Amino acid sequence: MGIKGLTKLIADEAPEAIKEHKVEHYNGRTVAVDASMAIYQFLIAIRHGSGGAAASQLTNEAGEVTSHIQGLFNRTIRMLASGIKPVFVFDGKPPTLKGGELDKRREKREKAESELKKAQEEANVEEQDRQSKRLVRAGKKESADCKKLLELMGVPWLEAPCEAEAQCAALAKIGKVYAVATEDTDTLTFATPRLLRNMTSAGDNPIKEIDYKKMLEGLGLTHAQFIDLCILMGCDYTSNIRGIGPKSALTLIKKYGDIEHVLENISKGKYQVPPEWLPRIKVRKPSSLPPSAPPSVSPVEEGDKAMPGDENACKTAEVDSKAGMEGEKEEGIKAAAIVAREVAPDEPAKSVEGEVMEMPAYVMARALFVQPEIHDPAELNFKWVEPNEAGLEAFLIDSLGFNPDRVKSGIAKLKASRGAMQQKRLDSFFKPSGSSSTSSTTLKRKEAPAAAKGKGKAKFGGKKK
DNA sequence: ACGGTCC
DNA sequence: TCGTCTGTCACAAGACCGT
DNA sequence: TGTGACTGACGAG
Numbered sequence: 001m002g003i004k005g006l007t008k009l010i011a012d013e014a015p016e017a018i019k020e021h022k023v024e025h026y027n028g029r030t031v032a033v034d035a036s037m038a039i040y041q042f043l044i045a046i047r048h049g050s051g052g053a054a055a056s057q058l059t060n061e062a063g064e065v066t067s068h069i070q071g072l073f074n075r076t077i078r079m080l081a082s083g084i085k086p087v088f089v090f091d092g093k094p095p096t097l098k099g100g101e102l103d104k105r106r107e108k109r110e111k112a113e114s115e116l117k118k119a120q121e122e123a124n125v126e127e128q129d130r131q132s133k134r135l136v137r138a139g140k141k142e143s144a145d146c147k148k149l150l151e152l153m154g155v156p157w158l159e160a161p162c163e164a165e166a167q168c169a170a171l172a173k174i175g176k177v178y179a180v181a182t183e184d185t186d187t188l189t190f191a192t193p194r195l196l197r198n199m200t201s202a203g204d205n206p207i208k209e210i211d212y213k214k215m216l217e218g219l220g221l222t223h224a225q226f227i228d229l230c231i232l233m234g235c236d237y238t239s240n241i242r243g244i245g246p247k248s249a250l251t252l253i254k255k256y257g258d259i260e261h262v263l264e265n266i267s268k269g270k271y272q273v274p275p276e277w278l279p280r281i282k283v284r285k286p287s288s289l290p291p292s293a294p295p296s297v298s299p300v301e302e303g304d305k306a307m308p309g310d311e312n313a314c315k316t317a318e319v320d321s322k323a324g325m326e327g328e329k330e331e332g333i334k335a336a337a338i339v340a341r342e343v344a345p346d347e348p349a350k351s352v353e354g355e356v357m358e359m360p361a362y363v364m365a366r367a368l369f370v371q372p373e374i375h376d377p378a379e380l381n382f383k384w385v386e387p388n389e390a391g392l393e394a395f396l397i398d399s400l401g402f403n404p405d406r407v408k409s410g411i412a413k414l415k416a417s418r419g420a421m422q423q424k425r426l427d428s429f430f431k432p433s434g435s436s437s438t439s440s441t442t443l444k445r446k447e448a449p450a451a452a453k454g455k456g457k458a459k460f461g462g463k464k465k
Numbered sequence: 466a467c468g469g470t471c472c
Numbered sequence: 473t474c475g476t477c478t479g480t481c482a483c484a485a486g487a488c489c490g491t
Numbered sequence: 492t493g494t495g496a497c498t499g500a501c502g503a504g
Binding site for chain 1: 492493494495501502
């Protein structure tokens, strides 16, 4: 997940964008957390018995997995205890992936399943371990468990329409949250002003904060160029160009400005531009293509002696993509975003002239980054309320079999952190936050109850009754 | 700091 | 020649608590 | 699955 090698590139090229802070620095601040990713990591990490028997998740008596609940319970308490006010953001529908990508994932999954079965028959413990990890995923059930837990804890959450990262970024951009805590660098591509890493690992090792503005300055790019850089480096939505890594991608974008112009210039060289980066004509152009040309233009295949077809492919790419992005670039991106998430990937989109062609993959990817599907962050308001003690005990102890002492001590910490939170609010009433915090700590006062829009599935707080 | 345990 | 990319491999991905 | 260490290959200068 994320952008391949982006962390390292930032560390190398824009080190001033990365700062380390102690946890205390975030005292009183609101932070958005990608819940689905956290759940996934809990499911993978929290297991036992890799020695001897096959590793297994934590479960209750009925055999239901509880690893994710255990993890989330602890982490949330930890955050609150250090004065951080988390908002958990869940993934909605997965973004429309490039054709085949979805199939590939399903194939992988099926393969892992069958390998697991085989390993079980052979009593191959190691292999069982490996394959069962591969099968782990944050499903509906797990998400629902966690939402319930959060409500009982009095911690707000919301479900994004699509990708949680995009929603988190949107919240941070307008200051509804101070920063986004995630290990996924995609979030930067959505222009999160502040990205926090190392929120997870316990204790006192500092949190790394990446400042988006400083990162752009350090790299010497605009936001649009940064998105193109990420696509070139390799993102989740597209394959990347062989031979172009982080350094070259940065150099090329700086030199030529955007992907269109990069392609123009390197297509004269010997890079293999993957087929989906070029608009694939489904219905032959009347005149501009030779009659013998196949309906779908293929990329440079291995060492062919520079067939004229290749040149045509590149030419078409230049012309078409330029035409597509010319004039109302905004409109083009908007349209692409809609196409990207609503049209089946293999379904052709009509071009202006009525020809049927496929949009280049990078245009789709760009659109998904520029115009992701999100809830209007301005309409979302969050509230941290008193934990539901009885509810938590019933859920964790009675229903899931957690250790009563641990649960009780957790609840005690929750209450303590709430006390500190109230105190903080009183303090800040008299002394407006010292640093340059932009109103992010003072966001709740009135709590417009309106936010319950018909479709917006945001839920807040733990007052179910 | 480490290793066993959490369910 | 140097820098950069590719491939392969190993490994770890949480947090608590008592020692 | 992603990341770092270490590799050989290869293009740029």
